[in-house]
Every structure is written in C-alpha cells, then in structure tokens.
Amino acid sequence: MTTAYSFSSQLYIDGRRTDGGSDARIVVRNPATEETIAEVPEASLTDVRAAVGAARRAFDEGPWPRMRPAARAAVLLCMAEEMERRLPDLVAVNMAEAGSVRALAESLQTRVPVAHLRDMAERVMPTFGWERPMEPTIAPGIGISQGVLRREAFGVCALISAYNFPFFLSMMKVIPALAAGCTVVLKPAPQTPLDSLLIGDFADAAGLPPGVLNIVTGDVEAGRELTTHPMVDLVSFTGSDTVGRMVYAQAAASMKKAVLELGGKSANIVRADADLDGAVRSALAGITTHAGQGCSLLTRTLVHESVHDELVARLSAGLAGVRVGDPADAATTMGPLISEAQRDKVEKLIRAGEEEGARVVFGGGRPVGLDRGHFVEPTLFVGVDNAMTVARTEFFGPVGVVIPFRTDEEAVGIANDSPYGLGGAVWSADTVTAYEIAGRIRAGGVTINGGSAGVNPRAAFGGYKQSGLGREWGEFGLDEYLQTKTVSWAAR
Template sequence: MSGTGEFTRTELFWDGAWRRPRSTRRLDLVSPSTEALLGSVPDADEEDVDAAVRSARTALAPGSEWTRLPQADRAEAIERLALALQARDQPIKELLAHEIGRPLHTPPRPNRAAEILRYYATLARTREVERTRPSPDPRPAGAVRSSRVRYEPVGVTAAIVPYNGTLEMGLYKVGPALATGGSVVFKPSPQAPLEAYHLAEAAVEAGIPPGVINVVTGGARAGRALVEHPGTDLVAFTGSTPTGRMIAESCGRALKPVVLELGGKSAALVLEDADLDHFSRMVPYLCFTFAGQNCFIHSRILAPRSRYDEVVDAVVTAARSITVGDPFDPDTRMGPLISAEHRDRVEDMIRTGTAEGAVVATGGGRPGHLSRGWYLEPTVFAHADNHMSISREEVFGPVTAVIPYEDEEEAVELANDSEYGLAGSVWTADPARGEALAARIDSGSVGVNTYGFNSAAPLCGRRASGLGGELGPESLHVYTRYQSLHLTDSDRATAPA
C-alpha cells in the first residue's frame, strides 16, 4: 500500500508541539468495513520514543510549569482537557466508524472520555498531598515522635492501549497520572492510532504544559522501547494476556511498577428465576459489543438445566436481532472485526468449537449481504461444556457459548473454573440472592441483573486478567510514590532505644 489517504498523519507529539519523527517507516491504516486504505501514521523507533520520554521527564523537573501548579489549578487543567475532548465528540465518533468499524448511530451516551477526566479532576482537587502520623510507640526524647508522609507523583507513565478503546482506556491511565501530578507518554495500538492525535490536539487547546502529555505511534518496536526505557517510571497497559506477561517480565527485571488490564472469559450466571426477557435485551451488549472485541464480553452463559432450552432460545433471538453492516448505516448495531487476520482466527475458533462437539445455534459464518469488510455473524454455541476451547480461550469476537449446570454450587464452580477473572454477572428475580452469589464469583467486577463500568469503582482483573487496578480513588495509589519524613520533638536527636 502507498500509505496515502484521508487520515494520513506525518508527525508525532512531544514537548507540546508536533515533531517530525526520526523513523521513516510508516503504518498503513485499512478500513475494516471497506478494506480501503484510510491513510498512515509514523512507525516510531527508539529515538522517537527517547525524545518523548525525555520531554515527559523535563515536564517533571523541579520548578517546571506543571510541578509549580497548585492542586486546584491542576484540577482545572484536567477539566479543560475534558471540555476539549467533549467538543470533539462527533468527529471522534465518525473517526471510530472509519478506523475500527464501530457503528456511528448507536444509542447516545455521555462522552466517556470527558466523564473520566472530570472524575479525576475531582480527585485531583481533593487529594491529600501529605499527612502527619504520630508514632504509636513513642521512644525516648530525641527519637521519632511523628512522621510526615508525603504523596508524590510516581513520575513518567508509559500508557499503552488497545484498538478497541484508545481514548477511553487511555484515560484510565492519563487521568490518574495527571491527577497526581505526573506526566505521560501515550502509545495507541498500531491498528487504531488516530484517536491519540485528538488527545494531543485537545491537550494543546486545554493549555496542558509542554511535555505533560506526549504521543508516539508505532508497533511492537516502539512499545518495547517505551516499556524498557529507563526514563519511564510506571507502565500501564491494556491488551492481550500474552503481551501483558512479557511486559510484566520486563518490568519485573527493572523493578518498575506495572498495571495490566488483560483478557477475560467472563460468565453470565442465569438462575432459574431470572427474567429472560430482561436478560435477552441485555445480550447484545453483554456478548456482542463491538463485535465481541471487548475485554468484559460475557462469552460464557451458564444456564440451569431445567431452563436450558429457554435460555438458548432467548440468546439466539437476541443475537439474530442484531443488524450487522456498514458502521455508517443508522440501522447497524454491529460492525466488522478489526482485521482479516483476526477474523480468520475467530473463524478457526468457531470450527474448533464445532469439532469439539458444541452446536452452532445461530451464526457461525460471514454475512451473505456484505461482500467487503471483515464481518462475522453473531454466533451462539449450544451444548457446550466448560472444558471446550470456546469456553476456556478468549475468542475476542462475536461468539458466546451456553453451558448447562445442575445447581448453584456447580454454577459458581463453572464460573470460577477459568484462568481469567475480569468480569461477570448474575441474573435473578431475587437481588439479595444475586449479591450473595456474586460475592462468590472470583472476578474483579460482577454485576447483578446488569453489567457496566463506574468511574468511581476500581476495575481490577485477577489471575490472567491483570495486575493492579484502574478507576476509582484506589487507582491514585498506583500513580503515587511516598516519602516519610521522620520528626522529633527534641532539638537534639539521640539514637533509638
């Protein structure tokens, strides 16, 4: 491909301005819905990454504009960034339809990027910067009587994000980094880098000081350089579990903190008293959001054997109700997969599911009315069990499997029989019963008769689903380092007893 097109970008962003990259390599961007060339962006190399990291470090130098900002002024800067992204809401939605095939005319919802930033602006305004703590065991005169604990930014965050949520998942990282007074080098997925340019432009419009937010586009080479750079103090990554393991290994050798939000194999536990009409209405969101390319996707549905056929029928009806097609068509509710290679992989998983004995109840193929684009039908497997590949491996596509269980004990056992532990849900007419069962599911977040995200509540994957947490006030701890200043009430210190 030539690398030319409507969405071609030629520069990277550091030190508050657009910079010509050292690398001459390019990443071509191809529309997943039309297979046409959209444009290209720079494929950054180690020198480009080094320039961006140095910019981020300079922004944190003593006496810099960002470090001198009072806490309230920093919160206002984050709010200005939220407003700048809010103003770009429609262009970003149109870009997403082109770049990743996300349907443009989905039901309206608040601008999630702006919402996340406003939440972190609130935390920035109210966050403690130090606290004095008396010693619980006072020593003789001259020894430590109290300690002043200072909360400092961890430093430069390497934020590496996937194609299915460049801004939203990116701001899970940028938000707390800015709220604590840190800086960021932001690297989007090579499959969907264009949203990151909007972030850089919004940073300029919002008056964010130079070097606080930096953007580099690129593939694995740039990502590795960013993770391994000695000038980054924290790596925050959302993506696949295999890549997350490699990042954790690299950060472990460097004793560098890391936050990982990885894959999932979430289960929806449907109890025998569940309202199947309500559950069926939620299935398109739970199982097929963004063609199943989402970490929280409920790709296992656990159904009581006494109502198994009813649950399968409800899920099949919901899947068949989803209009697959052109992301710019007002009727479309599910677009394509991100690439031909990824669709091939998902199709291989579907064939494996059939070979292992599961039955395709609906879907399983490519929509016949779409001759271009990397589309797949919403697919539901019946007669699956928890030992099949489709029940254990993350498909990351529009595929869900309905698995029978005998009683609550087996249902909980099946829900927890996974190397992943990111999300899940319980569906019942008795919310108290649902909460009790949800507490037994070994996942970082569980919904009762719903599932979603709350900026004020942490998202923490367990086992192969991640390490550390994002969102909520708890996330600030990850982006904070501490210093204890020990004090005495005597002018003359003595050795501790």
C-alpha cells in the same frame, strides 16, 4: 484524501507535532470498508527515546509534578472542554478507524472518557488525601515522633493502549497519570492511532506544559523500548494476557511498576428464578457489543438447566435481529472486527469448537452480502463443556457459549474454572443469594440483575488472575500512579 472530520496525523513529542525521523508509515484502514483513511508516521526508536527524554525532563525539571493538585485539575478541565468541543471529530474518527457503530462511538468510546476526566478534576482531586498527618507517637526517653504521609507522582509513565476502545482506553490511563503529576508517553495500538493522536490537540488547547504528554506510534519494537527504557518508572498496558506477560517480564528487569488490564472470559450466571428478558439482553450484548471486542464482555452464559432451552431460543431470536454492517449506517447494530487477521483467528476458534463437539445454533459464518470488510456473524454455541477451547479462550469476536448447571455451587465452580477473572454477572429474583454468589466469583467486577447504568467513575476496574494487575477509574486509578512517602520528625 478528503474526510468529513479532522484528525492529527503527526507524532506529538515535547509539545510539538512532528513527522519523526523515519520514512516508515502506518496505514490506517476502515475495518468495515477496507479503505485507507489515513497514513501516520511510524515512530522510530530515536523518536520513542526522544519522547521518553522529554517526559523525563518535564518530570525532573518542569512545573507539572510540583503544581498544586487544584492547578493541575484546572488544566484537565480545560482539556475536557476542548474534547467536548471536538466530540464530532472524535465520534467520526472512532467509527472510521475502530469500526464502532454510532451509538457506541457516541457513548462509551468518547463521551464516557470525557465524563471520567471531569470527575477526576471536579470530584476526586479536590478531596483526595494528598497529605495526611500521622498520629504522634510517644517514645519514652526519646521524644515524640510525628510526621506526614505524602502521595507523590510516580514518575515517567509508559502508557500502551489497545485497538478496541482506543480513545477510552488511552484516556483511562492519561487521566490518572496527569492528575497524579506524572509525565507520560502514550503509544496507541497501530490499528487505531488517530483517536489517541488527537489528545495532543487537547493538551495544546489546555496549555499543558511541553513534555508532560507525548504520543508516539508503533508496534512491538516501540512497545519494547518503552517497557525496558531505564528512564521509565511505570508501565500501564491494556491488551491480551499473552502480550501482558511479556510486558510484565520486560518491566521487571528494571523493577518498573506494571499496571496490566488484560483478557477475560466472563461468566453470566442465570438462575432458575431469573428475569430471562434481562438475562437474554445481557447475553446478547456480551456477544454483539463492538463485535465482541471487549475484554469484560459476558461471553459465557451459565444457565440453570430448567430454563436452558428457553434462554437459548430467546437468545437465538435476539441474534436474528442483529443487523451487521457498516457502522456509518445508522441502522447497523454490529460492526466489523478490526482486521483480517482478527477475523481469521475468530473463524479458526469457531471451527475448533465444532471439532471439539460443541454445536453452533446460530451464525458461525460470514454475513451474506458483505463482501468487503472484516465481518463475522454473531455466533452461539451450545453443548459446551467448560473444558472446551470455546469456553476457555478469549475470542475477542462475536461468539458466545451457553453452559447448563444444576446447582449454585456448580455454577460458581464453572465461573471460577477459568484462567481469567475480569467480570461476571448474576441474574436472580433472590437478590440476597445473588449477592452471596457475586462474593464467591473470583473477578474484579460482578453485576447483579444488570448492575447500574453506564461506566461509573466511582467504580474500580481491573481483574483477578490472568486478567491483570492493578485497578483503573477514579480514585482507584489515581492511586496506581502515586508513591507514598513518609516525612517524619521528632518534637522535643
């Protein structure tokens, strides 16, 4: 079919485009229109094994792991330049396959990962401690022991990404892995392969050696092959905690390192002295950003009982102003869910909340007039107890809950009474108290009064508890893909 953008629809193995060895195809559909926008090969197990083999050869025999960090950084900067040149394609593909509204497609989905790539090559790599001398130690009667601590590439990495932010999430794995000197096999989600397949074009343009980056498609079988393959040294996975536990178990059999970025049910604590305008904006974003398909979104609003009713009224008014529809329409502020199956899951959870006694004060159904596409109204629950399904289960849809509290102690207890620990927020005019509360929340990232603008590459992203293992972004992400080696000798 004719499109207004360019995308790559073949696998990328050992520096070459290929249709693979299977006749099976993955149909990519626009979640807003349900129209087919592309068909790509579904990698066979033979294709996946070929990609792993190419990555293994490139690591064991190729130049990439042995290049100086400055030389690798130069290649990564060339990739960034090509990505910037192709940003219109990335934005268009993202809107079409992931259902992102334009503002999100032009920022977090595309420009932010390119900025992270530049930051890695220009800031992190030149100053990172790749080699660090150890202080000499005197052993009486033996001599002086001295040496160097070296940071070395972990090896072959299997990178398994998710559908909600396909280019962003893939690049948050590809960037540190390549910077470390690793070789990789990237498997994007089957619903959104096009953004990630484009990365092969950028690698070619930058002159990345063959086999350093490989991109295969597929679902459960391809993922299992990557997590269990004996030639893979590290697995990085983004997805649900349910699948994450499976990945962790599969990797454990051969003692692979696992970096897991999983689910969340993040708490947004609003004290009585909070700026309600700001707190409502954050709660609104937690419900509607990418139709709620974000693991770190603030979906549990914990509000002091004295301002509960006012916050609910303001938040409901904000939700009434959300325009749901086709992301291609510039006036749209919330798009669709990724698939019919995901919409069914969200609607089932909404019904479960009502059956448990929670009350829907806004939304709860499908938008009027949108007969095609996987749309759900932004939905708000009140009368929620933290033990209810709607307060404990990650919807991955545009649904938020409001829970009142009386004291700070109670708010912290509710926030931490969750199997997850990815994000959190505190709103208060008393910033000292807000900081103290942030320190007590068991989560990998907490903002105060809205935090800083953007996705800071100097931050560390990751979770506590069932939200995952390890960290991404910047030097913290780079560190996950490195081993530490001690080289020592005696001076006599």
